[in-house]
Amino acid sequence: MSQEVLPDQVDVASQNGAGATEAPADAEAPSYVADQADLDAITDDNDRFLDRELSWLRFNHRVLELAEDAELPLLERARFLAIFASNLDEFFMVRVAGLKRRIATGLAVRAVSGMMPREVLETIWEQASALSQRHASVFRDQVAPALTAEGIELLRWADLDRDEQRACKRLFKDRVFPVLTPLAVDPAHPFPYISGLSLNLAVIVQNPRTNKQHFARVKVPSNFDRFVPLGNDRFVPLEDVIGAHLTRLFPGMEVLEAHTFRVTRNEDVEVEEDDAENLLAALEKELLRRKFGPPVRLEVEESIAPSVLELLVSELDIGMAEVVRLPGPLDLRGLHGIADLGREDLKYPAFVPSTHPVLAEVESAAPVDVFKALRRHDVLLHHPYDSFATSVQRFIEQAAADPHVLAIKMTVYRTSGDSPIIDALIDAADAGKQVLALVEIKARFDEQANIRWARKLEQAGCHVVYGLVGLKTHCKLAMVVRDEPDGIRRYTHIGTGNYNGKTARMYEDIGLLTTNEVIGDDVAHLFNNLSGWSRKAKYDELLVAPDSVRSGLIEQIHAEIEHHRAGRPARIRFKVNSLVDEQLIDSLYLASREGVPVELLIRGICALRPGVPGLSENITVRSILGRFLEHSRIFCFGNGGDPVTWIGSADMMHRNLDRRVEVLVRLPTADSVAEVSGLLDEAFAPGTDAWELHEDGEWVRHRGESHLQEALIEAQRRRRHA
Template sequence: MLVNKVSDQIKKSKLISRDLSWLRFNYRVLDQARDTAKNFFDRIKFLAITSSNLDEFFMIRVGSLYNYIDYGKERLDYSGLRELPFRKKLLDYAHRFVNDQYLTFNSELKPLFEQHGFDVLKIEELSEAEQKKADTYFKNTVFPLLTPMVYDTYHGFPLLMNQLLTFGVVTRTTEDAKAQDRVTFVQIPQNLARFFEINRKDKIVFVPIEEIVRWKIKKLFRNVEIVSANLFRITRNGDFTLEESDDIDADFVQEIKAKLRTRKKGRVVRLEVERNPSHYLMKILKERWVIDNANVFTISTLMDLRALWQILNHRQFRDKRPKPHPSVLPISMPMDGVDLFEYLKDHDVLLHHPYNSMEPVVNLLERAAEDPSVLGIKQTIYRLADQSRVTAALLKAAENGKHVSVLFEVKARFDEERNLREGDRLEKAGCFVIYGISKYKTHTKMLMIIRKEGEKVTRYVHIGSGNYNEQTARMYTDISLLTTNELYAHDVSEFFNVITGHSRPDEYKILLTSPNSMRTQLIELIRWEARNAKKGLKSGIVIKINSLEDRETIEELYKASKAGVTIKLIVRGICCLRPGREDLSDNISVKSIVGEHLEHARIYYFHNNGDPKVYGGSADIMVRSFDRRIEALFLMVNEDIKQEAINILYYNLLDNQNSYIMREDGTYYKKKPTANEDIVDVHRLFFSKNCREPQEVELV
């Protein structure tokens, strides 16, 4: 009865739960691992990604839910459910996902390992000679790193680290018949390779490190009886919200460092454990962490599928994965090797990554670092590559006496420590470094190079949707603009003054910014389309984003749909809007594109009665984007650049190889071309010049 009531409540809601929508997104990623048409190693990659995704989901989203439950705060989900009913619904759905995830691994992928040149085996499946190698590895490398941590009346419960494989070993002293069982925890250090590798003539054998430890566990427990030894893994709450403070003397960097330390002690929100664990062990763990069966996930085989990355990155298999398609020249910069300082004086350049390389941006920054005419560089940084050329260029610029100011966002989730470290390097080199703005997360991506050219100063601007990360730029689809147009230069200069100083610009000319006005300006653009529709004028909205969650904006989209506006949404991940509901969203369609590249570009199109307004930038339609982040969307004023962006939307709408169509109930189905349709795969098509040429196309 309660189940039916919960289901009815979810169906009645005008909005879809953000968290349930996210789990459906991870199902679309899992679908890539199930796709037999894909390269086998790519299928393994997608399965590993689902595991990483789920870890973050539990740390952040489930962690956030427990912040309400643990502290007695009320929370009403978009589905209409309160905290505890929603917790049950969410964890039930997560259990179903994990079952399907491991069904894919065990039934669809693992049986194919051997024919692809490798296998994952247990100790008993090794030859005697191979077991000797494993034994030597244990003695020399593993054993010295293991530290048994006993828990009994004399020893407190040890701090078990987040997401590390752990054995819970129940022991009994054989001499004392009255002695009670005791539990000892043995964590496998994270700096050990997940697999011990053995080369055979016909294949590579990967032996899970936990199986070697299990095999030799008695070495840690001499003269005691081992009653049971069970492998488990915990996930802790990693969600923390920085408190807003008006104390201008507060050391914000130290606050971040303190928050990072709390992640190690966050409450446990998930316990993964192998089959048939000790009841005694489970009773202790559940009581200690205040969890129940809903938080416990039984794993039937390899625990933590992120381990598959070691196989994927093995030198033996590097050539077995599809090679990345070579990048092509941007439409707006058809010549290779141009002098960008000269070219940008007369041309704007739109880059569409990864189809266009990020090299023009990095090269421009590296040239600026050495160019004696460059006076200064200003940049926002959210995520960087390992051994970043961007950081190297900024360091070189500072060494060469240029003014360099950088805003490092130290609240970039899971990159906080790296950004603190890189910011410290730049500070020591003489750069002016700001570690974020305490109230807000700076998510916008901007670069400005100030160059003296004769009697005047030219400002070279780069603004886009992607991070300054050379590695992810080869995998993520993003857009960015290079320009010297004074409209952009003026607004970006003002924007830097706001985030690095104490300035409030009267009005931006081509930027929509948050947290001040982005939501209201986007809503006004939506309302303008609704007014046009009511007047019988042409109208339409096409938006491509990562996530759609802001309630106020969704309500305006519903109103525009009722007014007769055709609305086409391309939302990769979370979508809380219900498309196609009668008398609410009849004119709204939603699709998600998930495939070879991670869709990351944000493009907003408003028909405007035949004079389209098109914006690109860093912001999704989310509460956090509008209220808790510093974001920017830029208007495309160059007609050719605008048409390029429209073409990108057009082919994304046509895609029938990577697209999933959202139903009214929040579920998705894979789009397939009909007998009369051409195959359209945007992840391949955009490497072709023809589809990228500016041309007149109809979006709505």
């Protein structure tokens, strides 16, 4: 759910030659070019865009509404509270920090929503503070009491019985005390550095002989459980245990008061790649700098003494407007640990992904031969309903072990800590196969892990490249080149999600496994483009950013307008994480004005304003949230009765369309197009539970009798037992 800073306006494609393409078009496709009057009618409306930052806050509001939903299993509600907290942390670390930086340097300009930067920042603070208070209230007044009623108690120190306090005293003495480092502040000890997102105690102690008071900071260690288990599903915050034993840290002193606080810092990464001879070294240096980014938010318990708060604000050089007072405990990300408790009666029913029917074992204990299966049928995968382990992972593992495989090429954007796919690539290189791994080491918050993967792969003999200067390589591609009796054959996977087996169990994504020769040829050229100096002028079945994703989709939108004018079937349906790009939004407005029905399924940010008379009355926008994170990107067009569907890695944001290498692939078979169409039919059905976006930017939950994800789980179970 990460966000990015606003894009620059440099034409990075012309500088770097990444995937230069022309949008594919059928020879008989109708052409529509909006005349100036059409464009003026839209662009003259200066109120046609919603603010992207405020739209993101409304997305996190929807996450909070799930935590409030008494119909959801209780521990899942606790997890949504933790997700809300993590989301908001990242929003401040990246989006708010970036906005503050641009304001400070004088680079901020009026947003396309019409709001001035300081107005946006002030509104963010107002809305984010209100959401934080609501979040704390949901925990204190709804979830925590409900957990207590189920025998799971989240207590404060004063609530513990004597035996529990004694147990905590032993824990403190034996394990916690040895790792604590109290840092005093006096003329010989400057105010200590407070690391971002760390939980801290601000302690006031007094010398009993001189009555002089001193300030000290104690960092709550992050390598212990956030909520200390006491047995019998009773827990106490770790900072309460530390706070109750502060006299051991300050012997001979009187502890007068202690208050919990937490700082959020600017943790975005900027690397000037054009000036860096070694991108790895430059990025490692920048990651070190990130640890010392300026603070952007200070969270304190509402009971904090005014004098202590004043000291923190002064020493951290932060404004009072950036202080958030909350009832304790702070940092509810720790509720992930509570949500992981083995109380299955308080969780979603267990769900186990199944192997796609084409790849399923048939009367055999041995795994199916993926290559043999793919020679018979393309496979359209839908994770997590279709198992990642028995499809994509098995595809790469079998390729690594197959003596007929000559080469494996794939992109690595984010992967899991114990990645079987990375291990398979290493095994393939050890076996003498040509292995190309395009590792995106600038994947936000995964930079360190990807640097480690890159070096491990290089040491194993893999060809490791880092993409193109100025562009993140975000596309999800894997290609296996195999020597077969009838010649060389390419097996290709193109997906919407990362090659990460862990997130594949939680993220909803779509992927295509195919032996289609045209797609294989396109992907081979693209890999050459990314690893060398090849320049492919045109792709037949791919749209590749930064050159042709935006223009290709706009061309298809215009084609739908022409189909509608000619009386042929026309419809546009998108499923994306975010819709921000103004050119695409204006094209959708044009389609709506012409009468083309437009249905948008958007998990996160939406800058389009639906339902505006004369502009977007034919556009509906929905959002579906649930146990899985909706992550796939789908673009469907009625195309005059011969539907066309694209899937891929690109969201409709400037960063994706201008500053990343992204790939969309046109689904090659009518069966796969129909399968995706059925998915969207279910998502947009009147009876499906979803949020609907109104003209004023507010999302209102429409409680239907069915939930898309539960319906898909049930369909998967029926398929498995058929």
